[in-house]
Amino acid sequence: MTAILIDGKIFAADIRARVADHVARLKQDHGLTPGLAVVLVGEDPASQVYVRNKGKQTKEVGMTSFEHCLPADTPEAELLALIDRLNAAPAVHGILVQLPLPDHIDADKVINAIDPAKDVDGFHILNVGRLATGQKAMVPCTPLGCLMMLRDRLGSLSGKRAVVVGRSNIVGKPMAQLLLRDSATVTVAHSRTQDLPAVCRGADILVAAVGRPAMIPGGWIKPGATVIDVGINRVPAPEKGEGKTRLVGDVDFETAVEVAGAITPVPGGVGPMTIACLLANTVTACCRDSGLPEPEGLTA
Numbered sequence: 001m002t003a004i005l006i007d008g009k010i011f012a013a014d015i016r017a018r019v020a021d022h023v024a025r026l027k028q029d030h031g032l033t034p035g036l037a038v039v040l041v042g043e044d045p046a047s048q049v050y051v052r053n054k055g056k057q058t059k060e061v062g063m064t065s066f067e068h069c070l071p072a073d074t075p076e077a078e079l080l081a082l083i084d085r086l087n088a089a090p091a092v093h094g095i096l097v098q099l100p101l102p103d104h105i106d107a108d109k110v111i112n113a114i115d116p117a118k119d120v121d122g123f124h125i126l127n128v129g130r131l132a133t134g135q136k137a138m139v140p141c142t143p144l145g146c147l148m149m150l151r152d153r154l155g156s157l158s159g160k161r162a163v164v165v166g167r168s169n170i171v172g173k174p175m176a177q178l179l180l181r182d183s184a185t186v187t188v189a190h191s192r193t194q195d196l197p198a199v200c201r202g203a204d205i206l207v208a209a210v211g212r213p214a215m216i217p218g219g220w221i222k223p224g225a226t227v228i229d230v231g232i233n234r235v236p237a238p239e240k241g242e243g244k245t246r247l248v249g250d251v252d253f254e255t256a257v258e259v260a261g262a263i264t265p266v267p268g269g270v271g272p273m274t275i276a277c278l279l280a281n282t283v284t285a286c287c288r289d290s291g292l293p294e295p296e297g298l299t300a
């Protein structure tokens with residue numbers, strides 16, 4: 001069997017088009033322009049690229065982008081003061097602090113300083129609790145993107161056996177909550193899980209979010225399963241030349257593609273969905289703030 005490829009680039013482009021439509025309607029009918037503020041602390045090259053892409057895509061869908069790039073040695077108090085100002089700014093409907101933050105800054109403290117209504121990352125403790133208890137929440141972008149792709153591929157997730165490998169606050173835990181909310185039977189596996197291959201082999205839906213290159217081989221995958229690879233790992237690629245690198249997922253694509261029913265590639269799978277869902281969350285936050293109907297199909 002050769003798996004169907006779930007193309008995140010096409011999927012993300014469709015989401016952006018739907019976001020742009022909704023933004024145009026908000027402007028035309030209500031004189032509203034959703035605004036997204038992205039805060040970067042430091043000069044991490046990957047983070048700089050992500051932040052630049054967020055700003056570019058925000059403008060492309062017709063929203064207002066506010067970028068705040070602060071030096072790596074910015075005191076925590078200064079960052080918290082900026083968050084306060086963004087919380088109070090009426091033109092800002094979404095606030096995102098790019099992670100990771102430098103070590104001297106307490107990331108939890110910063111995230112929990114964001115107004116939960118503007119927390120388009122869905123990382124604030126209140127949004128985490130709301131998601132876990134089935135209340136209306138802002139949902140973390142990467143798991144939201146995975147959920148959208150799964151629903152599109154499988155229709156109902158009800159009763160499916162889902163295994164999430166990885167228990168991070170950004171992906172693993174919220175992904176498990178979202179799958180549970182769609183009535184899947186969910187197992188969260190991690191580094192201490194006994195007989196991980198057997199656990200994975202039981203999955204109709206396998207979400208890999210561990211951050212270890214090609215850790216899950218085809219032999220761990222149930223034939224026909226839907227595999228969502230969240231990993232983005234940069235590894236040496238001597239075949240491309242000295243010092244060159246390439247991106248690989250947490251799943252060993254070459255062997256997995258022979259067994260799975262459908263699979264997301266890396267790059268071009270889950271990654272592009274993260275920013276598309278951030279834009280979707282910003283429109284949702286703007287609509288909620290104004291008491292307007294939320295865009296259909298762009299929330300969990």
Ligand SMILES: Nc1nc2c(c(=O)[nH]1)N[C@@H](CN(C=O)c1ccc(C(=O)N[C@@H](CCC(=O)O)C(=O)O)cc1)CN2
Pocket residue numbers: 050096097098099100121141142232247266267268269270271272273274275
């Ligand atoms: N505050 C947040 N920080 C971080 C998040 C997040 O959701 N919120 N996620 C990641 C980084 N990230 C967005 O911020 C992100 C990662 C990857 C991609 C993406 O499109 N990846 C491409 C490959 C890109 C490349 O060539 O390097 C792909 O997989 O196809 C977008 C956004 C950590 N920080």
